[in-house]
């Protein structure tokens with residue numbers, strides 16, 4: 001039986017100095033589309049008294065639409081919240097619920 005090579009062959013890769021430089025987009029130059037216009041009639045609402053500031057909603061929100069101050073969740077930035085409900089799904093305490101778009105809410109749940 002033929003013997004098997006112990007290691008896979010190493011591809012002949014260029015050294016990093018020989019790579020073609022790629023583009024870099026810095027935050028102030030990035031396009032920031034107002035994805036809030038994508039919502040379909042419902043938006044998230046924070047019930048601050050149930051929030052334990054685990055920040056899971058902030059971590060999972062695909063549009064960085066969860067407003068925080070330090071490690072405290074304040075509410076949602078509706079210019080960018082597209083109403084996907086991911087924050088509702090990951091919240092362990094049920095502190096976020098979806099409400100009708102027309103309901104008047106403070107911009108940030110904990111801001112007076």
Ligand code: SF4
Nearest residue numbers: 061081082084085087
């Ligand atoms: S519904 Fe929640 S997770 Fe989805 S975009 Fe709005 S704040 Fe972010």
Ligand code: SF4
Nearest residue numbers: 051052054055057091
């Ligand atoms: S996931 Fe829920 S409990 Fe955690 S920070 Fe967000 S709203 Fe608060």
